[in-house]
Amino acid sequence: GAVVSQHPSRVICKSGTSVKIECRSLDFQATTMFWYRQFPKQSLMLMATSNEGSKATYEQGVEKDKFLINHASLTLSTLTVTSAHPEDSSFYICSARKGLNQPQHFGDGTRLSIL
Amino acid sequence: AQSVTQLDSHVSVSEGTPVLLRCNYSSSYSPSLFWYVQHPNKGLQLLLKYTSAATLVKGINGFEAEFKKSETSFHLTKPSAHMSDAAEYFCVVSGSGNTGKLIFGQGTTLQVKP
Numbered sequence: 612g613a614v615v616s617q618h619p620s621r622v623i624c625k626s627g628t629s630v631k632i633e634c635r636s637l638d639f640q641a642t643t644m645f646w647y648r649q650f651p652k653q654s655l656m657l658m659a660t661s662n663e664g665s666k667a668t669y670e671q672g673v674e675k676d677k678f679l680i681n682h683a684s685l686t687l688s689t690l691t692v693t694s695a696h697p698e699d700s701s702f703y704i705c706s707a708r709k710g711l712n713q714p715q716h717f718g719d720g721t722r723l724s725i726l
Numbered sequence: 727a728q729s730v731t732q733l734d735s736h737v738s739v740s741e742g743t744p745v746l747l748r749c750n751y752s753s754s755y756s757p758s759l760f761w762y763v764q765h766p767n768k769g770l771q772l773l774l775k776y777t778s779a780a781t782l783v784k785g786i787n788g789f790e791a792e793f794k795k796s797e798t799s800f801h802l803t804k805p806s807a808h809m810s811d812a813a814e815y816f817c818v819v820s821g822s823g824n825t826g827k828l829i830f831g832q833g834t835t836l837q838v839k840p
Binding site: 615 | 816828832
């Protein structure tokens with residue numbers, strides 16, 4: 612159990628477009644989901660924490676108007692990269708947990724490439 | 727504040743030999759510690775977790791880790807490496823309070839030679 616599905620796995624688009632990434636917990640209800648960004652050969656950087664039905668909490672330095680997060684249900688959170696530019700190219704990973712003190716389960720990530 | 731340090735950025739072993747990936751942590755209270763593995767272009771898979779129960783934690787795929795409070799260490803071991811173990815490994819500590827934020831080490835790349 613505890614499967615997290617992330618879609619799409621890869622996106623290539625032109626500069627200026629907006630891109631939506633979905634994160635779904637397939638076999639459990641996730642009260643909290645997390646969004647991470649990972650640069651090549653580096654560790655994961657937490658972007659924001661998303662709780663169902665409330666506004667996301669963004670980490671320092673992450674633009675909330677640039678990276679829109681919606682967590683409308685206990686099984687789905689979305690990250691929208693608005694007006695994407697080449698510097699937004701990265702590997703984005705989501706995770707979900709069932710509750711406090713529960714481990715996070717990760718999606719397979721989305722490779723975003725902005726031309 | 728919590729932090730975690732992975733002492734080796736790259737470890738190379740031969741297939742069939744033991745694996746040791748080192749991790750030291752810093753925490754002002756009793757931490758929850760995890761090891762995750764990441765294969766290329768994939769998300770992270772939980773190998774094992776320590777949450778103040780037994781100090782020797784057994785995980786999946788033959789991995790285990792021992793929590794040593796006196797040494798503030800949580801090293802990951804496996805008796806015999808397989809080619810499929812080649813991946814990136816992250817030692818992770820859970821942040822303070824109820825935020826559940828994870829604090830990641832910088833990662834260790836494990837190379838397994840035939």
